[in-house]
Amino acid sequence: MTMRIAVAVSGRGSNLEALLRALGPGAPGQVVLLLSNRADAGALPRAAAHGVPAEVLDDAADADEWLRRLGEHRVELLVLAGYLKLVPPGVIQRYRGRILNVHPALLPAFGGKGMYGHRVHEAVLASGARESGATVHLVDEVYDRGPILAQARVPVLPGDDPDRLAARVLQAEHRLLPAVVLAAAAAGRPVPLPEAVELQP
Ligand code: GRF
Numbered sequence: 308m309t310m311r312i313a314v315a316v317s318g319r320g321s322n323l324e325a326l327l328r329a330l331g332p333g334a335p336g337q338v339v340l341l342l343s344n345r346a347d348a349g350a351l352p353r354a355a356a357h358g359v360p361a362e363v364l365d366d367a368a369d370a371d372e373w374l375r376r377l378g379e380h381r382v383e384l385l386v387l388a389g390y391l392k393l394v395p396p397g398v399i400q401r402y403r404g405r406i407l408n409v410h411p412a413l414l415p416a417f418g419g420k421g422m423y424g425h426r427v428h429e430a431v432l433a434s435g436a437r438e439s440g441a442t443v444h445l446v447d448e449v450y451d452r453g454p455i456l457a458q459a460r461v462p463v464l465p466g467d468d469p470d471r472l473a474a475r476v477l478q479a480e481h482r483l484l485p486a487v488v489l490a491a492a493a494a495g496r497p498v499p500l501p502e503a504v505e506l507q508p
Contacts, residue, residue: 310336310492313382315390316343320350321477322388322409322484327357329485336492340380342373344392370397377402384491387446388484391423396448406446407497409484411476413458414442418451428469428476438462439472441480443487445497457500459483 312330314323323341330336341354344367354361362376373395377385387394387408399406410418412427417439422430431439440460445453459479463472483500491497 309334310383310495311339311381312336312384312386312488312492313340313342313377313380314338314350314354314386314388315394316341316348316350316388317345317391318348318350318389320348320353320389322480323350324353325481326386326388326485326488327353327359329489330492334489334492336384336488340376340382342376344390350389367392368395370395373398374401384488384497386484386488393450394446399446399448403447404445404497407443407456407484407487407491408446408451408453409480410442410444410451411439411473411480412442413438413440413460414444414451414455418442420450422451425469425473428472431463432467432469432472436463439476441476441483443483443500455499456497457483457487 316323327338330338338359341359341361342364343351344364346363351361366372385402385406412431417427417430438460440458442455442458444455447453461475461479487500490500
């Protein structure tokens with residue numbers, strides 16, 4: 308039995324791509340659905356290229372619509388990979404402990420409402436922090452607050468600007484998110500990742 312996974316996105320979908328590559332034949336999990344709140348998300352053609360059904364939400368705030376779509380595909384794990392809106396509370400209640408999010412900083416720092424995209428990296432640079440990284444955590448009703456499952460660290464380097472730091476963090480996300488999802492699929496539920504695993508290139 309492979310775990311049936313849905314991925315929710317708002318944008319280009321490079322984390323989706325990393326997941327699809329990691330979850331090839333024989334993997335313990337399979338992406339069976341892509342959900343987007345935007346019809347112009349770059350992730351949609353990426354899913355199509357891998358033969359994954361891609362659906363655009365009519366109303367991203369409607370829990371019933373989410374639950375209907377997730378139910379139709381018998382989804383067991385929901386992965387937010389660059390999904391920028393709040394998931395309706397009704398979805399979180401139904402899938403509690405089975406929703407993951409990837410965040411481009413070392414939570415609990417630099418998280419919360421409005422902390423997404425370049426704002427995160429601008430805040431990290433403005434703080435003078437010497438390192439940043441990626442976090443994968445369980446999703447609850449509050450942005451970026453749920454229990455942390457794994458983190459990958461990257462240095463902040465002299466001369467960094469938000470673009471350069473974002474690119475370095477994104478590489479870490481592309482290693483970390485598939486590792487956490489593979490571990491969840493193998494275990495049958497999300498599990499914390501030992502640091503040694505998360506840091507392998
Ligand atoms: C990632 O940095 C993710 O952490 C953030 O948005 C970005 C999405 O990138 N929330 P992509 O759509 O996976 O390329």
